[in-house]
Amino acid sequence: MRAEVSVSRRWVVKIGSALLTNDGQGLDRAAIAGWVEQIAALRKLGVEVVLVSSGSVAEGMARLGWKRRPKAMHDLQAAAAVGQMGLVQAWEQAFQAHGVHTAQVLVTHDDLSDRKRYLNARSALLALIGHGVVPVVNENDTVVTDEIRFGDNDTLGALVTNLVEADLLVILTDQQGMYDADPRSNPDATLLSHARASDPALVSMAGGSGGALGKGGMATKLRAAKLAARSGAASIIVGGRLPEVLTRIQRAESVGTLLTADESPMAARKQWLAGHLQMRGVLVLDEGAAKALREKGVSLLPVGVREVTGNFSRGEMVSCVDADNQRIACGLVNYSADEARKIMGRSTDAIVSVLGYADEKELIHRDNMVVF
Numbered sequence: 238m239r240a241e242v243s244v245s246r247r248w249v250v251k252i253g254s255a256l257l258t259n260d261g262q263g264l265d266r267a268a269i270a271g272w273v274e275q276i277a278a279l280r281k282l283g284v285e286v287v288l289v290s291s292g293s294v295a296e297g298m299a300r301l302g303w304k305r306r307p308k309a310m311h312d313l314q315a316a317a318a319v320g321q322m323g324l325v326q327a328w329e330q331a332f333q334a335h336g337v338h339t340a341q342v343l344v345t346h347d348d349l350s351d352r353k354r355y356l357n358a359r360s361a362l363l364a365l366i367g368h369g370v371v372p373v374v375n376e377n378d379t380v381v382t383d384e385i386r387f388g389d390n391d392t393l394g395a396l397v398t399n400l401v402e403a404d405l406l407v408i409l410t411d412q413q414g415m416y417d418a419d420p421r422s423n424p425d426a427t428l429l430s431h432a433r434a435s436d437p438a439l440v441s442m443a444g445g446s447g448g449a450l451g452k453g454g455m456a457t458k459l460r461a462a463k464l465a466a467r468s469g470a471a472s473i474i475v476g477g478r479l480p481e482v483l484t485r486i487q488r489a490e491s492v493g494t495l496l497t498a499d500e501s502p503m504a505a506r507k508q509w510l511a512g513h514l515q516m517r518g519v520l521v522l523d524e525g526a527a528k529a530l531r532e533k534g535v536s537l538l539p540v541g542v543r544e545v546t547g548n549f550s551r552g553e554m555v556s557c558v559d560a561d562n563q564r565i566a567c568g569l570v571n572y573s574a575d576e577a578r579k580i581m582g583r584s585t586d587a588i589v590s591v592l593g594y595a596d597e598k599e600l601i602h603r604d605n606m607v608v609f
């Protein structure tokens with residue numbers, strides 16, 4: 238299993254507040270430099286990395302001289318706004334030393350649950366990765382309210398893993414991994430090396446809430462691993478202070494706790510796509526496109542579409558049928574119904590001249606499509 242992890246090509250690395258801020262004493266720049274050095278080395282081996290960095294509230298508290306995590310939402314928001322400045326500065330500076338660009342990406346729950354915004358966030362993150370930039374993601378704490386907060390970045394890390402279809406979610410924390418009981422209150426607890434994320438026995442082993450600075454605790458990390466498994470990704474919960482921790486994961490060393498998915502990424506994603514969304518429209522394909530989708534599983538380009546029915550928006554689910562109305566596939570569409578009608582039957586190059594702009598060149602990308 239560890240060997241499979243070592244060949245994974247896209248990682249989301251989530252770093253918790255306690256770890257990043259030296260238990261609240263301000264950003265641990267030496268630790269940050271160490272992780273960045275490892276990430277730079279991973280990139281040279283062809284591993285793409287998206288960072289999910291907590292610590293805005295904790296760093297804001299340190300900057301404002303607050304000893305305790307505030308309870309009031311406006312104070313949390315204020316601390317997050319102050320701290321986020323320090324956070325991105327620290328990451329940017331550390332990556333600059335390796336000639337790597339970073340990008341600040343702040344998201345809310347709405348961004349990832351709304352279909353259109355989901356696609357937008359996805360294409361922006363994939364574009365950043367494609368340009369060799371390391372996205373540094375956090376929750377947009379200053380604009381979210383109580384009910385819609387992810388609250389803990391473990392969940393955010395898992396959703397980003399689903400979003401960019403990463404193979405691996407690495408959760409760096411202040412313990413060596415997941416134990417069979419909370420090691421803070423059970424000194425005899427033993428470290429779990431490998432389990433299935435779906436194993437029901439794990440739930441009672443993960444203690445409740447997190448430390449003084451973080452929010453999640455082990456329960457949210459376990460939940461995150463289950464969420465990541467929905468798109469087939471494995472998760473590793475591991476001590477972020479372990480020397481060369483990321484490099485060792487890449488070398489298939491048995492560090493931390495590996496939580497694996499029951500299904501392959503493709504099977505998991507297709508199940509997710511097929512089970513979660515309502516059809517909003519139909520695209521009738523020409524013979525060539527129908528054959529290409531059925532036999533080669535390629536993306537659907539506008540040129541292969543003859544007719545568009547329904548009134549869908551970008552990001553919604555549509556079904557693809559052949560001229561005899563036989564269902565071929567379904568998937569998340571990159572253009573609205575009106576746009577699709579304008580560009581159907583046209584070559585990809587014509588999208589800009591017809592619409593005046595272009596999103597993706599595909600009408601439905603094959604990663605967002607299930608072929609029946």
Ligand SMILES: Nc1ncnc2c1ncn2[C@@H]1O[C@H](COP(=O)(O)OP(=O)(O)O)[C@@H](O)[C@H]1O
Binds near residue numbers: 252421448451
């Ligand atoms: N079974 C367990 N194994 C390891 N840690 C656990 C377990 N149950 C609860 N915990 C607690 O979870 C804490 C890590 O969560 P948290 O404080 O939220 O960290 P982070 O800021 O890294 O997200 C650990 O310090 C530990 O006390």
Ligand SMILES: N[C@@H](CCC(=O)OP(=O)(O)O)C(=O)O
Binds near residue numbers: 252317447
């Ligand atoms: N968005 C928040 C993260 C919430 C949080 O505390 O997460 P974590 O430490 O990962 O459990 C922040 O940056 O402070």
